[in-house]
Amino acid sequence: MNEKIKLEKTGSSMPSTPDIYDPFDSLRRKNFSDEEYENCFRYFDFQKQGFWTREDFCRFLNALFSNEKRKPYPILSEQIDQYFHETDFNQDKKIDFNEFLQAWKKPIKCAVRPVSALVIVDVQNDFISGSLALHSCPANHEGEEVVPIINQVIRNVNFDVIAYTYDWHPSNHISFYENRHLRKISSKSRVSAAAARVHDKVIFAGSSNLTDTIEQILWPAHCVQNTPGADLHRDLIRIQNAVHVYKGTNPELDSYSAFWDNMKLSKTSLDDQLKERFVTDVYVVGLATDVCVASTATHAVENNYRTVLIEDACRGVSEHAIEVKRIELNQIGCIFVHSDVVPAMVTGEDRRPEIARAIFVENLKTIGRHRPR
Numbered sequence: 001m002n003e004k005i006k007l008e009k010t011g012s013s014m015p016s017t018p019d020i021y022d023p024f025d026s027l028r029r030k031n032f033s034d035e036e037y038e039n040c041f042r043y044f045d046f047q048k049q050g051f052w053t054r055e056d057f058c059r060f061l062n063a064l065f066s067n068e069k070r071k072p073y074p075i076l077s078e079q080i081d082q083y084f085h086e087t088d089f090n091q092d093k094k095i096d097f098n099e100f101l102q103a104w105k106k107p108i109k110c111a112v113r114p115v116s117a118l119v120i121v122d123v124q125n126d127f128i129s130g131s132l133a134l135h136s137c138p139a140n141h142e143g144e145e146v147v148p149i150i151n152q153v154i155r156n157v158n159f160d161v162i163a164y165t166y167d168w169h170p171s172n173h174i175s176f177y178e179n180r181h182l183r184k185i186s187s188k189s190r191v192s193a194a195a196a197r198v199h200d201k202v203i204f205a206g207s208s209n210l211t212d213t214i215e216q217i218l219w220p221a222h223c224v225q226n227t228p229g230a231d232l233h234r235d236l237i238r239i240q241n242a243v244h245v246y247k248g249t250n251p252e253l254d255s256y257s258a259f260w261d262n263m264k265l266s267k268t269s270l271d272d273q274l275k276e277r278f279v280t281d282v283y284v285v286g287l288a289t290d291v292c293v294a295s296t297a298t299h300a301v302e303n304n305y306r307t308v309l310i311e312d313a314c315r316g317v318s319e320h321a322i323e324v325k326r327i328e329l330n331q332i333g334c335i336f337v338h339s340d341v342v343p344a345m346v347t348g349e350d351r352r353p354e355i356a357r358a359i360f361v362e363n364l365k366t367i368g369r370h371r372p373r
């Protein structure tokens with residue numbers, strides 16, 4: 001094993017309680033009252049000293065970050081040290097109740113009772129059987145394959161919010177190959193309008209009220225507003241009271257992400273609608289993994305959602321680009337999972353350490369206790 005990757009020993013020092021016992025259950029049932037946080041604190045205070053040692057703290061992290069069978073997820077020893085250092089505000093090598101409450105109240109609540117949204121990205125005919133069908137792209141993926149998987153996720157998982165996104169372009173949209181002569185190409189562009197082919201990146205001159213230049217990959221015309229190609233796949237389950245988000249509606253701007261256009265000049269309504277519903281966790285599915293799904297997941301992380309990409313419910317353009325996006329997304333704290341594990345994640349029984357870190361740090365910043373090492 002790599003010297004640096006030292007895993008904390010787990011299991012042997014766990015409390016002798018039934019395997020399935022979850023010390024955070026009563027906290028959830030009592031609606032996260034401070035009294036229940038006190039009980040939780042006492043539970044991990046093994047010596048009954050009124051504070052936690054590093055060992056107690058380690059047991060707490062192992063119990064918090066565990067799966068539905070209460071098996072702890074491995075956490076690096078140095079990560080435990082870092083969490084301990086950050087939670088120990090007065091640096092006395094002990095965690096008292098007040099430190100625990102301030103640092104962990106919010107992260108525990110998000111982990112144990114998340115408010116989860118399923119964001120279904122662009123499951124539209126043009127990406128499945130139309131002008132930009134994924135099966136004609138380098139990875140030769142079949143976009144249609146996501147439909148039964150997403151339907152199963154909708155049926156099996158109790159999401160608090162479901163959102164459908166639509167690529168929704170006017171016919172004169174900047175991203176259309178057919179429109180490449182409608183706008184001035186910048187002198188910085190390596191490809192001229194005449195020489196450009198589908199999938200080439202060109203640089204348009206931009207317009208004075210938006211930006212100097214606009215980099216744009218040219219796609220075949222697709223998802224034109226109110227055309228059959230822009231409809232959701234006929235078999236995709238439609239949920240009543242869902243959130244619907246339309247993107248790429250400005251003729252001069254493309255929008256891969258369901259949160260922002262590609263230049264980050266204008267927001268869609270998605271973030272506000274999720275915040276209104278107190279969403280903490282965003283699960284992203286749909287088309288295409290390395291384009292609109294990845295961009296949506298990136299912005300979900302940036303907007304402070306714990307973010308999960310359900311891998312088997314996505315199809316992409318290029319295998320290489322999918323791998324690159326996976327690495328980038330993992331680095332910023334978005335995890336890739338199979339749809340099988342999603343039900344237990346949404347109920348808060350399966351609690352992943354990777355998606356918890358950013359909320360912990362954000363909370364410390366909010367209470368003015370963030371002290372980077």
Ligand SMILES: [Zn+2]
Pocket residue numbers: 167168169175222223248
């Ligand atoms: Zn588009």
